[in-house]
Amino acid sequence: MKIPSRTIVALAALLLASIPVTSPASEVVELKLQNSNKIVFKVQFSNGSIADPAGQQGLTYATALMMAQGGAGGMSYAAIQDRLYPWAANYSVQVDKQVVTFTFQAPAAYAAEFYPIVKSVLLTPNFDEQDFSRIQKQQQNYVDQVVRASSDEDYSKFALEHLLFRGGNMAHLTAGTSAAVQAMSLDDVRQHYQRAFTRNNVKLGIAGNYSDEMLKQFKTDMGELPDTEFALPQPSKANTPEGIEVEIIAKEGAFGSAIFTGAPLGITRRDDEFAALMIANSWMGEHRKSYSRLYQKIRETRSMNYGDYSYIEWYSNGGLFQLPPSGVPRSSNYWAIWIRPVQIANQLKAQYPELADIAIGHAHFALRLAIREFDLLIENGLGKEDFEATRTFLRSYTKLYAQSPEQQLGWLMDSRFYGREDWLSELDSLLASATLEDVNAAIRKHWQTDNMFVTIVTDVSEAQGLAGSLIGNAPSPMSYSDLVKSGLPQEVLDEDDAVATYPLNVRKVTIVDSKDTFR
Amino acid sequence: MNQFLMAAAGLLLLLPGQAFADSDKILPYPIYQHRLDNGLNVVTVPFDSPGLASFYIVTRVGARNEVEEGVTGFAHFFEHMMFRGTDQYSKAEYAAALKSTGAAANANTSQDRTEYHMTGNAEKLELMFELEADRFQNLNYSEHDFKTEAGAVKGEYTKNFASPYSRINEKLLETAFTTHTYGHTTMGYFDDIVDMPNQFEYSKKFFDRYYRPEYNTILVVGDVTPEQVNALAEKYFGDWQRGSYESVVPVEPGQTETRFVHLQDGSIPPYFSLSYKGPAFSDEEIDMPALDVLSSIVFSPTSDLYKKLVLEEQKVRFIGGGAFDSRDPNLFTIQVSMVDKADIGYVRGEIEKAIEKLQQDGVDEAQLQRTKSYLKNNFAMAMDTPDAIAGSLSHYIQLTGDPESINRLYRLYDQVSQADIRAMAQKYFQSQRMTIATITEDQKGPFE
Numbered sequence: 001m002k003i004p005s006r007t008i009v010a011l012a013a014l015l016l017a018s019i020p021v022t023s024p025a026s027e028v029v030e031l032k033l034q035n036s037n038k039i040v041f042k043v044q045f046s047n048g049s050i051a052d053p054a055g056q057q058g059l060t061y062a063t064a065l066m067m068a069q070g071g072a073g074g075m076s077y078a079a080i081q082d083r084l085y086p087w088a089a090n091y092s093v094q095v096d097k098q099v100v101t102f103t104f105q106a107p108a109a110y111a112a113e114f115y116p117i118v119k120s121v122l123l124t125p126n127f128d129e130q131d132f133s134r135i136q137k138q139q140q141n142y143v144d145q146v147v148r149a150s151s152d153e154d155y156s157k158f159a160l161e162h163l164l165f166r167g168g169n170m171a172h173l174t175a176g177t178s179a180a181v182q183a184m185s186l187d188d189v190r191q192h193y194q195r196a197f198t199r200n201n202v203k204l205g206i207a208g209n210y211s212d213e214m215l216k217q218f219k220t221d222m223g224e225l226p227d228t229e230f231a232l233p234q235p236s237k238a239n240t241p242e243g244i245e246v247e248i249i250a251k252e253g254a255f256g257s258a259i260f261t262g263a264p265l266g267i268t269r270r271d272d273e274f275a276a277l278m279i280a281n282s283w284m285g286e287h288r289k290s291y292s293r294l295y296q297k298i299r300e301t302r303s304m305n306y307g308d309y310s311y312i313e314w315y316s317n318g319g320l321f322q323l324p325p326s327g328v329p330r331s332s333n334y335w336a337i338w339i340r341p342v343q344i345a346n347q348l349k350a351q352y353p354e355l356a357d358i359a360i361g362h363a364h365f366a367l368r369l370a371i372r373e374f375d376l377l378i379e380n381g382l383g384k385e386d387f388e389a390t391r392t393f394l395r396s397y398t399k400l401y402a403q404s405p406e407q408q409l410g411w412l413m414d415s416r417f418y419g420r421e422d423w424l425s426e427l428d429s430l431l432a433s434a435t436l437e438d439v440n441a442a443i444r445k446h447w448q449t450d451n452m453f454v455t456i457v458t459d460v461s462e463a464q465g466l467a468g469s470l471i472g473n474a475p476s477p478m479s480y481s482d483l484v485k486s487g488l489p490q491e492v493l494d495e496d497d498a499v500a501t502y503p504l505n506v507r508k509v510t511i512v513d514s515k516d517t518f519r
Numbered sequence: 520m521n522q523f524l525m526a527a528a529g530l531l532l533l534l535p536g537q538a539f540a541d542s543d544k545i546l547p548y549p550i551y552q553h554r555l556d557n558g559l560n561v562v563t564v565p566f567d568s569p570g571l572a573s574f575y576i577v578t579r580v581g582a583r584n585e586v587e588e589g590v591t592g593f594a595h596f597f598e599h600m601m602f603r604g605t606d607q608y609s610k611a612e613y614a615a616a617l618k619s620t621g622a623a624a625n626a627n628t629s630q631d632r633t634e635y636h637m638t639g640n641a642e643k644l645e646l647m648f649e650l651e652a653d654r655f656q657n658l659n660y661s662e663h664d665f666k667t668e669a670g671a672v673k674g675e676y677t678k679n680f681a682s683p684y685s686r687i688n689e690k691l692l693e694t695a696f697t698t699h700t701y702g703h704t705t706m707g708y709f710d711d712i713v714d715m716p717n718q719f720e721y722s723k724k725f726f727d728r729y730y731r732p733e734y735n736t737i738l739v740v741g742d743v744t745p746e747q748v749n750a751l752a753e754k755y756f757g758d759w760q761r762g763s764y765e766s767v768v769p770v771e772p773g774q775t776e777t778r779f780v781h782l783q784d785g786s787i788p789p790y791f792s793l794s795y796k797g798p799a800f801s802d803e804e805i806d807m808p809a810l811d812v813l814s815s816i817v818f819s820p821t822s823d824l825y826k827k828l829v830l831e832e833q834k835v836r837f838i839g840g841g842a843f844d845s846r847d848p849n850l851f852t853i854q855v856s857m858v859d860k861a862d863i864g865y866v867r868g869e870i871e872k873a874i875e876k877l878q879q880d881g882v883d884e885a886q887l888q889r890t891k892s893y894l895k896n897n898f899a900m901a902m903d904t905p906d907a908i909a910g911s912l913s914h915y916i917q918l919t920g921d922p923e924s925i926n927r928l929y930r931l932y933d934q935v936s937q938a939d940i941r942a943m944a945q946k947y948f949q950s951q952r953m954t955i956a957t958i959t960e961d962q963k964g965p966f967e
Contacts, residue, residue: 035567038900078826085821086889088896107896134833137858141788141836149786152681253786256677288625290602291614300610303670306678319678322623341677351713389618396621396640403571403904483716484670487663 028219029412031207033405039111040406041104041118041218042205044327044413047196048098049174050235055183056192058176061095062132062139062184063192068093068102070131073120077131080117089114091121094327095174096316098235099417100197101327105406108209115214119221125193132186140181143173143518148251152258152341152457153319155249159455159517160260160336163247168236170332178519199225201232203416207409235332238264239453243507246454246470250463251514256305256341257363257458257466261370265312265335265446269418275430276438277312277446280382283390284373285310285337288322293373298339301492303484304362305340308370312446323401326410329417335447337374342366344462352481360465363456364476368502371449378447381440395431398424450505463511471509475501545898545929548908550922551745553752557761559732561752562912562922563745566905572641572741573909576651577916578633579736580729582705583846584766587721589714592672592707595628596715597725599668601635602626603660605653610664616650619643623906628705631846632917638906641742645751652755655730666716673712683784687792687956694780695794695954699771701849731762736916741905768847771796778954779967785960788836789860793870796952797851800844800918802927807842809939810851810947812932814841815890816882816940817873818853824873834862838870844918850954851947863957863965874948881941894932 029042052059068091071077084090089106102122106114148155158173165171175181204222206215241263267274285294287309294308309318312335316328344361382390402411402424415423458466469476477500480488551563581594604610617624622639637647679685689704696702706712737756739748774796798806817824818840828835840853853870857863902908915924957964 036903038903076830078821078830081821086892086896088893088900105900107900130831130833134830137833138836141858145787149784150682150684151678153678255680256674258678258681289618291618296614299671299674301667303667303674305674306671307674322625340674341681342674343677347677389615393618393621396643397623399571399621399640400623400638403568403906405903481716483666484663487661487666 027203027416028215029203029205029409029416030215031205031405031409031412032210033208036208036405037108038405039106039108039114039208039210039214040206040409042409042413043102043122043222044203044205045100045197046098046201046203046232047100047230048096049172049176050097050169050233051196052169052172052176053192055180056188057172057180058139058143058174059180059184059188059192060100060196061175062135062181063189063197064093064095064100064102065135065139066127066131066189067121067125067193067197069135071126071128073116073124074126075120076126083117084114087114091118096314096328096330097170097174097332098330099327101410101413103406103410111210111214115217123221123224127186127190127193129186132189136181136184139175140178142175143178143181147173147175147518148514151319152251152254152256153338156258156260156455156457157318157338159247159249159457160262160453162518163245163453163455164238164262164264164334165236165332166239168239169233170236170238173518194226195228196230197225198228198230199223200228201230203413205409205413207405235330237332238334240264241451241453243450243505244452244454246456246467246506246509248463248467248509248511249455249457249514249517250460250511251457252460254344254457254459254462255347257344257361257456257462258341259339259363259367259454259456260336261339261367261452261454262334262336263448263452265333267446268313268331268333269329269420269423270331272430273438273442274312275427276434276442279387279390279394279431279434279439280377280443281310281312281335282394283382283386284377287311287315287318287324294337294370297373298366298369302478304366305342307340309338311336311338326402326407326414329414337370339366339370344459345465346459346461348479354482355479358479360469360476361462362479363458363462363466364469365478365499367454368476368504369499371452371504372499372502374447374449378443378449381443382436384436387436387439391431391434395428398427457514467509467511470504470506473503473506543930544926545895546902546908546925547899550912552922553745553749555732555752555757557732557757557759559752559756559759560736560920561749562736562738562916563743563748564740564908564912565744566741566908568741568905570641570742571638571905572644572739572743573636573638573905574644574647574651575738575909575913576635576655577736577738577913578635578729579631579734579917579920580633580766581629581631582703582707583630583700583768584729585700585703585707586766586768589711590718590721591703591711592705592715593718593721593725594633595705595707596669596672597722598626598628598633599671600660600665600722601654601658603658603664603668605657605659607653607657608650610660613650613654616646620646620650622647629917630701630705630849634913634917636906636909636913644739644743644747648751648755652759655735655756656759658726658730662719665719665722669712669715672715676706676709676712679706683782683787683958684790686784687780687782687790687958690780690782691792691794691954691956694778694956695796695850696771698769699847700768701771701845701847728762728764728766731764732756732759733761736920738909738912738916738922740909740912771848774952777950779964780954780956781964781967782958783960783962784958787958789857789863790855790958791857791863791867791965792852792854792956793867794850794852794954794956795947795949797842797849797947799846799848802915802919802924802931805931805935805939806943806946807844808928808931809935809943810842812887812890812894812935813877813882813940813943814851815893816886817877824869828866828869834858835866844914846918860959860965863959867966874944877944878941878948881937884937887935887937887940891932891935895929898929
């Protein structure tokens, strides 16, 4: 995967319209919980990595980290941490594509002592050289090494996003690109704070056991954020691929093939029909749920990997979280399939003598199987029984998203991003009133598999053969060990035959050296 | 004086740990325990979470119990098999029933235990009991399903081992432990995972040994009453038959010299860890509580070491350290991610200097009190959902079988003295008890 040149990025940025953000600093989401033993503040800026100036990818991230992990109010970062330590108070920042969210939490008993730190972090960050040097080094290290080396699954996910949005402001990692992070200066950060972290693009939230005086003070103080009229660029829309376009990232020493695939999606939580599509998506690939279709077909029946899921919006840290976290609202959307790492040929050959002659591992077969399942759903629709069971499940399950005060506040604030008061309760009503016809209409309207992007992080030894198999639409028979194959029912073997030759509309396959990604 | 300094001065007037209830129990909710005649312990913690409950079963079997040759990773593999159906609920029917609960349900395995958990609608509690009781007593899977599931474990290994940190951990454990089963990871060795499909008969034996009342604890937290939970436990688990198997885990001999392990990998920043043989968890001895307090003072982000190496000199990306809670003696590990490998010797030297200072001078009394306050407030802050409380109690159930261990542990934290910390530093931080693990781009480790 190649990063577009700085010139192209700059041109793309020029072509994007700007939307003035006019939300007043006084917009506050309040959630008073008298029995809570804590207080939670959230401050969400409408900026995110799309607010990075052209050629300065990662600047919003660096600015947010300089606030959350640097000194403030004349105190060093170490002194602040010392102060918070006995209370176990803490704060952190989450940087996503369209928003940056600061979260502060402390025992309610220490709210008054804690609050001045909240205020300083947001209003008077030190922005000193020593903090900048540390944070820039960490950020550089993340984009240069960590993102490639720590998880092939996340790597393929970020790579898919890069492919979907290539040329636009949603493409780059929130942490930026290697060259841009290297070129960043402390002055850039100072200027970006003044420009993009303002009273005019902020939303406030407070939850827990707080006083009216505290709330009033919080509102008043946040009015002192920079008063710049911030013009947030529009998020770029996902590109529409021509056919199925595959990018294989060849990496030395990869153990398996980690796969993500996706395509643009025109709706978000703002649209009522999103709830209907949620039902279809949950049935097909609810995150980390063993009873969803993809999981049953790929993992449960065929034992190909650890799990397989589908998504109709960004899901942060899927390997870590069972339930979706808040703080990642987006208006530029796509749907995706996550196929966790499957075996490569070299591994299978080493494990099973009967597979000594195979040319490629399981990636092509797994991709075919997943896409075929979507095609079958698009063609046949969801059945009545599955619709009822999945809707019932979701009406209970989505109530688990917001359990703690921090989670409740986070989901409420995200609701406002989508023009809703309380998405989770509105979602319940939408689910309750959704019909099978609504779901099947949403499936047909929003899902297709002819034009998709696919990213596969795999071992160097696998890349060439896999690329040839994909572009040639070559048969990709499933290669089971004899141990498993001998017990498989005939219907599974028959289905395997159908999958092995299932035509995919693959038009383009490129192989990229892992070293050339996110540069 | 700026506002922070003024506030900091005010802080001196506060007593540590006063943010939360002064009861002698850290958990501000009563823990109800009821033992069935068959030995199964049933734990209930009512919590104000309208309509919501967490249901856990803690099975006190993990990688620690994998004492036989060729079955590393089996406890974890067996956790997967627990989702493969019974005579009453086929795997498809089980999946459908589980879905109907609308719960967030999953399971995981560690060195000392396997944990099955569901959080969801409290009105579905009886269905949760029914499903769990059925599979814990009547699990019945085909040989083909057994062989098939092994592939999913291989997939899990494949995803995990993309990380060099997972790979060095496997090497570290097998080097630090020559005899005890903590010498292999919960995931197990790859060769054993590949061989799992051949262990069908052993899996039956495994279920018969460990999926018995005496190895398990039921734990329910949330919008429930102990009467309700106990009645459901009697109804669904009352007939569960006790077993007779006792796992004999080999004892690790004393270590007599520093050991080294190295992974050549230039894809991540240079890394090293110092792992000392530490104690087993105990809620009666002062060793582990003292080491917990010590690690927070010496190796946390507020420590002098962190400030110097990470914030000021910026030679280190991350440093952290702590003891691993487990049933048998385990490791106290200090981990460091470096900026530049040229500084690796210097950084190790700084850590050892900090340890020597600890052994000679102990820690500052004010910092000790602040740390005790931190530990209490940190715990109280985290206990805000049924799942968080259940997860925490499950941790102590795996260690001692008794959820009250949590309250005893925090009482011990209060008793930790400067002398205890100095004594523990002298007792455990000895070079002959240490294994050093390194990752660099070089073929040979920097300390060998």
